[in-house]
Amino acid sequence: xxxxxxxxxxxxxxVSRALRNDGSVSVATRARIMKIVAKLNYVPDQSAGTLxxxxxxxxxxxxPSLNNLHFAESVQALNVELEAIGLQILLGHTAYSTERExxxxxxxxxxxxxxxxxPFDGHSRRxxxxxxxxxxxxxxxxxxxxxxxGYTVGFSNRDASRQMTEALIAKGYRKIAFVSExxxxxxxxxxxxxxxxxxxxxxGLSTRQMIRYGSPPMSIEDGYQLGSDFKKYFNDIECxxxxxxxxxxxxxxxxxxxxxxVPDDIAVVGFGNFEVSRFASPSISTVEVDPARIGRETGRxxxxxxxxxxxxxxxxGHIAVxxxxxxxxxxxxxxxxxxxxxxxx
Amino acid sequence: xxxxxxxxxxxxxxVSRALRNDGSVSVATRARIMKIVAKLNYVPDQSAGTLxxxxxxxxxxxxPSLNNLHFAESVQALNVELEAIGLQILLGHTAYSTERExxxxxxxxxxxxxxxxxPFDGHSRRxxxxxxxxxxxxxxxxxxxxxxxGYTVGFSNRDASRQMTEALIAKGYRKIAFVSExxxxxxxxxxxxxxxxxxxxxxGLSTRQMIRYGSPPMSIEDGYQLGSDFKKYFNDIECxxxxxxxxxxxxxxxxxxxxxxVPDDIAVVGFGNFEVSRFASPSISTVEVDPARIGRETGRxxxxxxxxxxxxxxxxGHIAVxxxxxxxxxxxxxxxxxxxxxxxx
DNA sequence: ATCAGAAATGTTACCGGTAACATTGCTGGT
DNA sequence: ACCAGCAATGTTACCGGTAACATTTCTGAT
Numbered sequence: 165x166x167x168x169x170x171x172x173x174x175x176x177x178x179v180s181r182a183l184r185n186d187g188s189v190s191v192a193t194r195a196r197i198m199k200i201v202a203k204l205n206y207v208p209d210q211s212a213g214t215l216x217x218x219x220x221x222x223x224x225x226x227x228p229s230l231n232n233l234h235f236a237e238s239v240q241a242l243n244v245e246l247e248a249i250g251l252q253i254l255l256g257h258t259a260y261s262t263e264r265e266x267x268x269x270x271x272x273x274x275x276x277x278x279x280x281x282x283p284f285d286g287h288s289r290r291x292x293x294x295x296x297x298x299x300x301x302x303x304x305x306x307x308x309x310x311x312x313x314g315y316t317v318g319f320s321n322r323d324a325s326r327q328m329t330e331a332l333i334a335k336g337y338r339k340i341a342f343v344s345e346x347x348x349x350x351x352x353x354x355x356x357x358x359x360x361x362x363x364x365x366x367x368g369l370s371t372r373q374m375i376r377y378g379s380p381p382m383s384i385e386d387g388y389q390l391g392s393d394f395k396k397y398f399n400d401i402e403c404x405x406x407x408x409x410x411x412x413x414x415x416x417x418x419x420x421x422x423x424x425x426v427p428d429d430i431a432v433v434g435f436g437n438f439e440v441s442r443f444a445s446p447s448i449s450t451v452e453v454d455p456a457r458i459g460r461e462t463g464r465x466x467x468x469x470x471x472x473x474x475x476x477x478x479x480x481g482h483i484a485v486x487x488x489x490x491x492x493x494x495x496x497x498x499x500x501x502x503x504x505x506x507x508x509x
Numbered sequence: 510x511x512x513x514x515x516x517x518x519x520x521x522x523x524v525s526r527a528l529r530n531d532g533s534v535s536v537a538t539r540a541r542i543m544k545i546v547a548k549l550n551y552v553p554d555q556s557a558g559t560l561x562x563x564x565x566x567x568x569x570x571x572x573p574s575l576n577n578l579h580f581a582e583s584v585q586a587l588n589v590e591l592e593a594i595g596l597q598i599l600l601g602h603t604a605y606s607t608e609r610e611x612x613x614x615x616x617x618x619x620x621x622x623x624x625x626x627x628p629f630d631g632h633s634r635r636x637x638x639x640x641x642x643x644x645x646x647x648x649x650x651x652x653x654x655x656x657x658x659g660y661t662v663g664f665s666n667r668d669a670s671r672q673m674t675e676a677l678i679a680k681g682y683r684k685i686a687f688v689s690e691x692x693x694x695x696x697x698x699x700x701x702x703x704x705x706x707x708x709x710x711x712x713g714l715s716t717r718q719m720i721r722y723g724s725p726p727m728s729i730e731d732g733y734q735l736g737s738d739f740k741k742y743f744n745d746i747e748c749x750x751x752x753x754x755x756x757x758x759x760x761x762x763x764x765x766x767x768x769x770x771v772p773d774d775i776a777v778v779g780f781g782n783f784e785v786s787r788f789a790s791p792s793i794s795t796v797e798v799d800p801a802r803i804g805r806e807t808g809r810x811x812x813x814x815x816x817x818x819x820x821x822x823x824x825x826g827h828i829a830v831x832x833x834x835x836x837x838x839x840x841x842x843x844x845x846x847x848x849x850x851x852x853x854x
Numbered sequence: 855a856t857c858a859g860a861a862a863t864g865t866t867a868c869c870g871g872t873a874a875c876a877t878t879g880c881t882g883g884t
Numbered sequence: 885a886c887c888a889g890c891a892a893t894g895t896t897a898c899c900g901g902t903a904a905c906a907t908t909t910c911t912g913a914t
Contacts, residue, residue, distance in 0.1 A: 165870070175894050180872060190892060205642050210619040211556040211565065212870035215899045220556065229585065236581035240574070240602060252616070255600045257585055271597070274555040297550050413788070443758070443785050510900070520864050525902060535862060557900035560869045 165208065171200045183208060214276070223466060224254045224272035226265060226282040228381075233439055235283075238305070238459035242281070245463020249470070251278070258283070260351075260380055266291045273298055279466050284309045284316070285351050301469050303462055307352050308482060315469075317462045317483045321352045324451050324487045325359030328433065329405065331489055333367050335496065337403040337431060340364065341373035343390060343415070344407035345380045353380055353407045356435060360405060373401060382407055384440075387414025394422060402430060403495070409434035409441040412448050416494065431495045446493030458485050510553065516545045528553055559621065568811060569599045569617035571610060571627040573726075578784055580628075583650070583804035587626070590808020594815070596623070603628070605696075605725055611636045618643055624811050629654045629661070630696050646814050648807055652697050653827060660814075662807045662828045664798070666697045669832045670704030673778065673796050674750065676834055678712050680841065682748040682776060685709065686718035688735060688760070689752035690725045698725055698752045701780060705750060718746060727752055729785075732759020739767060747775060748840070754779035754786040757793050761839065776840040791838030803830050 169176045174193065182189045182197040189197075200206075214220045223246055227235040243253050254275055256268040266288045272280065277300060284304040287295075295302050295313050302314030307321050332340055342360045344353045357374065364371045375397055378386035387406060390397055391414060398404060406412035412434030419426055426432055426446055434441050434450040441448035461483050468479050491497065514521045519538065527534045527542040534542075545551075559565045568591055572580040588598050599620055601613040611633045617625065622645060629649040632640075640647045640658050647659030652666050677685055687705045689698045702719065709716045720742055723731035732751060735742055736759060743749060751757035757779030764771055771777055771791055779786050779795040786793035806828050813824050836842065 176870090177872080177895080178893060180870095181893090184872090188892070193892080205639075207615070207618045207643075209560070209621060209870055211559040211621065212899090213872070214556040215554070215560055215870080215901085216872040218899075230575070230581040230588075231578070231585055233576070233578055233581070236575040236578070239600075240576055243575075243600070243602060252620070253600055255584075255588070255598055257588060270552070273552045275597070276554055276556065294550070298552075439784060440788050443788055445790050521900090522865080522902080523863060525900095526863085529902090533862065538862080554900055557869090558902070560871085560900080561902040563869075 165206070168197065168200050168204060168206050171204070172197045218276075220276040220278060221251055222254050222275050222277040223251050224256070224269075224275070224277035224280045224282075226256045226258055226268055226272075226280075228258055228260050228283055228285065230257055232381075234436065234453070234455040238455040238462075241456040241459030242463045243459075245460055246466065249467055251466070251470075260285065262286055262288045262291065266294070269294050278470060279303060281305060281462055281466075283307075284312075284318070286349070287313070301466075303465060305458055305462060307355060308484075312481070315465060315479075315481055315483075317458055317465060317485060319453070319485055319487050320359075321355035322359040322362070325356040325435070326363045327359075327487075328435070328451050328489055329360045329363035330367075332403055332405065332431075332433065332495070333363065333369070338369055339373070339401050340369070340403045340405055341375055341398060341401045342371070342405050342407075343375045343377065343382075343387070343411055345378050345382050346376045348380050351380050353382075356407055378411075382411045384410045384414040384417075387411030387416075388418045389414075391415035391418025392422075394419070394424065398430065403433065404430065405433045405435075407435060409436045409438040409448060409450055412450070412494075413438075413440045413444050416444055416446075416448065426494050427496045433495060437490060441492070444494075449492045449495040450490050452488050452490040454485065454487075461485055510551070513542065513545050513549060513551050516549070517542045563621075565621040565623060566596055567599050567620050567622040568596050569601070569614075569620070569622035569625045569627075571601045571603055571613055571617075571625075573603050573605050573628055573630065575602055577726075579781065579798070579800040583800040583807075586801040586804030587808045588804075590805055591811065594812055596811070596815075605630065607631055607633045607636065611639070614639050623815060624648060626650060626807055626811075628652075629657070629663070631694070632658070646811075648810060650803055650807060652700060653829075657826070660810060660824075660826055660828075662803055662810060662830060664830055664832050665704075666700035667704040667707070669796050670701040670780070671708045672704075672832075673780070673834055674705045674708035675712075677748055677750065677776075677778065677840070678708065678714065683714055684718070684746050685714070685748045685750055686720055686743060686746045687716070687750050687752075688720045688722065688727075688732070688756055690723050690727050691721045693725050696725050698727075701752055723756075727756040729755045729759040729762075732756030732761075733763045734759075736760035736763025737767075739764070739769065743775065748778065749775065750778045750780075752780060754781045754783040754793060754795055757795070757839075758783075758785045758789050761789055761791075761793060771839050772841045778840060782835060786837070789839075794837045794840040795835050797833050797835040799830065799832075806830055 165176050165179055169179045178189060179197055182194045225239060227239060230236050246253060254272055254277060258265040269291050279301045281303045284307045292313055304312055304316045306318040308316045308318050342357060344357050348354045361371045377390055404415055412432050416426060416432050432448060434448045437450045437452040441450045465483060468474055510521050510524055514524045523534060524542055527539045570584060572584055575581050591598060599617055599622060603610040614636050624646045626648045629652045637658055649657055649661045651663040653661045653663050687702060689702050693699045706716045722735055749760055757777050761771060761777050769775060777793060779793045782795045782797040786795045810828060813819055
């Protein structure tokens with residue numbers, strides 16, 4: 165910067181002001197400075213700026229995994245929003261581990277992010293402590309926690325799962341099995357299971373068929389194995405509701421191999437609207453979440469949080485991003501409800 | 510940090526040394542300091558450290574899109590490698606635009622990354638200039654450019670496409686159509702097309718059926734539209750080789766709707782091994798790329814580049830990550846070549 | 855006990871920007 | 885011509901760490 169200042173015959177400070185275009189530099193001087201900046205290919209060092217202004221321009225963003233289009237899409241949507249206001253994403257993936265999450269939060273804090281965005285799927289005690297002490301807005305995504313640390317953007321997995329179950333009951337299904345992971349305390353899986361039980365009990369139906377298998381997140385393979393042992397798990401069942409689309413797809417594949425007809429012999433339902441559920445044949449009915457919208461809404465919330473001209477009190481603590489039920493070929497269409505269009509839509 | 514120093518009765522410098530655990534602090538003193546650090550929940554400010562050490566700990570990473578599991582997976586694999594040596598990823602997505610790429614490179618440079626990783630799909634002139642002047646190792650991923658800026662990790666799209674075409678010819682296909690985008694100068698699409706033409710010409714076959722449609726990256730929808738106008742585009746064709754799995758899946762869906770049998774009436778081949786190609790029915794034969802391996806190899810290369818105990822001359826300029834051909838149900842199995850296992854594998 | 859040399863700790867200056875305040879130059883109203 | 889008041893630019897100090905060098909404290913061999 166000194167070099168630029170020398171070449172332009174001004175002080176470093178004037179160069180600094182010209183670069184930030186704060187309006188206090190005369191047009192002529194600024195033009196001269198910018199020309200020299202371009203010629204010298206000078207690129208300011210943002211970490212120095214950060215130190216001085218105490219604004220890092222970072223948004224720490226954690227996702228469970230990028231190996232899942234849902235999260236990748238939400239990050240991308242968030243990134244688009246943040247770029248517009250000159251913020252950069254610091255990305256980390258927790259691999260569904262609260263321990264990894266804790267480490268990531270700690271290392272992110274060293275960069276002094278202006279906001280911390282992370283999925284809620286349970287946090288360790290120390291993570292919560294770190295987040296609170298960081299003195300930075302925290303946004304939890306996807307699930308709305310019972311006791312949020314800060315802001316939340318998402319929906320209630322429990323409510324969504326209850327809705328789906330109620331709809332299945334309305335379609336005439338009675339003997340419904342729910343497939344979820346073992347040891348899923350505090351995760352979205354547990355919330356979805358709770359919603360299922362709630363709806364079943366309210367309708368006076370049996371929740372005896374709760375199948376627990378594999379560890380979170382349940383894979384296609386897990387579902388395939390369950391489906392392969394049809395007699396053991398799904399004898400006398402009319403509909404299989406899976407904790408996510410991945411096992412639903414696996415179950416479906418296994419059924420197909422055995423010649424079991426879906427939805428005529430049995431129905432299969434997933435959760436999440438992963439790409440596979442649209443492309444499966446038959447395509448899978450599911451609870452549709454819009455990941456890009458979660459990213460976008462998070463981005464907008466951040467813009468509001470960091471803009472000075474809005475009082476913090478006007479900013480809502482929770483932004484609901486609702487889900488909808490997508491009826492496809494894997495359930496019978498008893499009530500002519502809304503149906504999705506072609507898979508290639 | 511001052512607070513910690515005071516509380517421990519030492520100087521700031523000793524605290525700094527204790528935190529970095531550089532071995533020069535006595536065990537007793539370090540233990541005392543660490544206890545206080547924990548109690549005070551002190552988290553050091555890395556931008557100050559960066560300024561002083563001139564090491565940011567950042568690796569700038571650009572991807573075309575996260576909305577594609579391939580790139581998301583490679584980023585995740587890269588991240589895993591980098592975490593192990595305390596490096597953080599600064600992520601940006603170019604949305605397949607060289608203009609966006611240029612802006613991103615510029616904004617990343619402000620953070621003084623220690624390495625820059627980006628896909629090669631053509632760069633603007635200024636991007637190349639910026640990269641060269643940054644005086645930082647540059648790694649181009651996926652395609653191996655004619656004239657690389659720095660290191661490269663990937664494969665030759667042209668060679669891979671030639672291989673696939675040769676294999677199709679070996680299977681007995683003669684009238685092969687190639688489907689790719691309009692205006693794909695310098696992109697991987699162009700390279701793949703070139704490889705196709707090369708193989709066809711070498712075999713004395715006609716390359717008249719080069720279908721250009723849509724803009725990069727070609728979508729499922731684009732493929733669907735092409736496939737729907739079968740008579741116009743694919744009359745008298747035996748095999749459709751698509752520039753990526755997305756349009757291949759689209760074409761396939763359209764053919765299915767029309768009752769055209771794959772692979773009996775016509776074969777369909779993709780490129781990339783996207784998830785849909787495994788789950789489609791029939792599953793789609795494709796050129797299989799291993800994105801996680803590209804990420805992993807890139808990470809390892811970075812580790813070598815940044816470690817002091819290896820002379821730069823020993824580090825290879827190009828790391829080849831080879832592709833393989835995956836034969837599935839969408840091509841006839843004339844020569845009993847290797848075949849992929851079940852979709853759920 | 856003495857002292858060389860290593861181990862442990864302290865001091866000072868600097869990394870590259872910007873906030874805050876100071877100074878200079880210019881404008882137009884009287 | 886004079887000066888209030890703003891526009892443009894300059895000066896100084898500081899952000900929170902660490903490199904480099906200085907100093908003190910501890911070892912163990914003589």
